[in-house]
Amino acid sequence: MKVLKFGGTSVGSVESIKNVKNILAGREGKKLLVLSAMSGVTNKLVEITDLIKVKDHSAIATIISELKNKHEETIDALINDATLNADARSFVNDVLTTLKSLTLNEYSEGVYAEVVTTGETMLTYIFSTFLTQQGIQNNFLNAKDFMHVSNLENPDTEFVGELFQKSISQLEPTEVYITQGFVRIDSNNSINTLKRGGSDYSATILAAAVKADEVQIWTDIDGFHNNDPRYVENTHAIAELSFEEASELAYFGAKILHPQTISPVIKRQIPLFLKNTFTPDLPGTRISDEIHSRGLKAISAKDGITAIKIKSNRMLMAHGFLKKIFEVFDKYETAIDMITTSEIAISLTIDSDRNLDQILEELNDYGEITVEKEHSIICIVGEGLIEDKSTSRLFELLNDIPVRMISYGGSNNNISLLVASKHKIQTLQGLNQKLFEHQETPQFV
Ligand SMILES: Nc1ncnc2c1ncn2[C@@H]1O[C@H](COP(=O)(O)OP(=O)(O)O)[C@@H](O)[C@H]1O
Ligand SMILES: N[C@@H](CC(=O)OP(=O)(O)O)C(=O)O
Structure with missing residues (x-):
């Protein structure tokens, strides 16, 4: 069937x-x-x-x-x-x-x-x-x-x-x-x-x-595009995506797929096709467990992100401190998307403000808290992306746009940037120009 x-x-x-x-x-x-x-x-x-x-x-x-x-x-x-x-x-x-x-x-x-x-x-x-x-x-x-x-x-x-x-x-x-x-x-x-x-x-x-x-x-639309066509011109459909690539893109905001769509089919390795009802003869996108090419594939953006910084010069790197912080989010069933740490502070992001007041009240015991709302996570995805030398061009973007957090190396397939939502479109367009419009064959180190 x-x-x-x-x-x-x-x-x-x-x-x-x-x-x-x-x-x-x-x-x-x-x-x-x-x-x-x-x-x-x-x-x-x-x-x-x-x-x-x-x-x-x-x-x-x-x-x-x-x-x-x-x-x-x-x-x-x-x-x-x-x-x-x-x-x-x-x-x-x-x-x-x-x-x-x-x-x-x-x-x-x-x-x-x-x-x-x-x-x-x-x-x-x-x-x-x-x-x-x-x-x-x-x-x-x-x-x-x-x-x-x-x-x-x-x-x-x-x-x-x-x-x-x-x-x-x-x-x-x-x-x-x-x-x-x-x-x-x-x-x-x-x-x-x-x-x-x-x-x-x-x-x-x-x-x-x-x-x-x-x-x-x-x-x-004729398949999964390499960038959000609502904000970026000249995007194109991607012929093949792996389950992991598609999961990352869907979770991080690509509207074409509901965030959890991919997980039920991964276990049974059921291929998923994205097709256009109005041009049914076009091939669309095939999402499967096969990896057809490595390197940069696509960019997506997830809105409604809140960044929370906990600054504590006493205890941050002490044994058990991070566990206590994570327990607060766990208690209020709030998932954390991005995390960065320094010697005296930890910054993390959440996509639901439903229990924010209670979370902040409990975090107050651990240090000085700063909250920044209306942020977006920009997610850059591709199998083996971080080994692709040309990906480093994305850092040129930091000259033009204030990036609040970066997640690099969490997996080989994903680099995430946190920016204020007012900079989202500029970031998507800038990345498109820096990464796709100059795209040559990916160069792996
Ligand atoms: N990366 C992307 N690739 C393709 N479409 C995207 C992407 N990001 C956002 N979209 C938007 O998603 C729309 C499809 O939305 P969707 O809610 O899946 O439609 P429906 O469920 O009514 O068929 C497209 O028309 C397009 O504007
Ligand atoms: N009709 C529901 C469910 C849905 O998935 O719709 P669509 O396939 O048009 O995105 C909604 O609008 O949320």
Whole structure:
């Protein structure tokens, strides 16, 4: 079986949905489709959750009516068979009626998750009905029956696989199965999400669960680019990336992949392809355990970083000091991304300010604390990167941009720079010029 994920941009309009159907029609074999909501819909649903907090029911009603129109127009443009059209309309109306009653509750994390995942429920049903009308037999699956993911960092894919097999064992077998991305059932047996952009992660969890031959992530660009195309001109798609390279880039902000997407497929060595729904014949990017070339591959940027400096001339290098510092972050379940030390100070970065006040209060016992918010980590990635002589050109950038921290040598594949977010675009563009626009054959020492 192959797992194919189509993102919001690929199912965002009637034309794109027809494209997706054509892509499927040209591919033999069993396929599990993981679909996102139509683009823009999840943002509207998040707006509803903000309006629940302030109990603005008239604004909520306006958004629900916009969502109803959008989905009904899509149904009418795609499905002209009267019975199938009525069935899809009735499904969407039931989902929106449930959504409306949900919004009468007090805001909670559970209400948030139920509301924001309804976009996927509506779109998958519409798509399944559209395929049926086109004569493509398919099974519509409710992801809540099998996406039981208690531990977000380490999903039990065997368990998901057992539940998946149980779900499909009761159905007439078909070549195409369709399910929702983004949603999961958590350890309290409640509806939850895999975080924004999480349908990529749904696809790789399911690929590991069903022991798929490959995963294809279909989006609106022709593969993984060497730099962020939203900020840098003349970027290009990379033909091959290793799992490690892609994991680093996704974790450090490359929007094309959700940060945790790669981990479920590494263990089973399932190759992942990034393809463009609008130019399906282009090769895209293949991500696998193979290393095809060494040296610099790509740059990404992760925003929302807070740097914390702990200055203590008494104890810093004393035995056990760093352990105590790390225990504070561990206690508040806050991951550390970068660390640098000197004789009298340690600087580290975190990407979540959720428990910052409590963390700072506890760190106060260990020295003088300085906090700097609104920073970005710029991550430069490539197998054996630090052995490539031409990489040293990146240090020329330090003349133009104040770099707050550097991480070099943590692995052979990654160099990270911490800069104020206001310098992010300048840094991405500067690095592109210094590293890619002068790129020759990598020179290893
Ligand atoms: N390194 C990168 N390579 C390719 N696209 C990137 C990269 N960094 C950011 N992007 C952006 O990611 C977008 C795809 O985002 P994504 O959320 O995956 O879309 P969807 O899930 O709706 O298909 C691209 O249109 C592009 O602008
Ligand atoms: N619809 C969800 C989940 C998702 O992954 O979407 P997309 O595939 O469009 O990034 C979101 O917007 O977060």
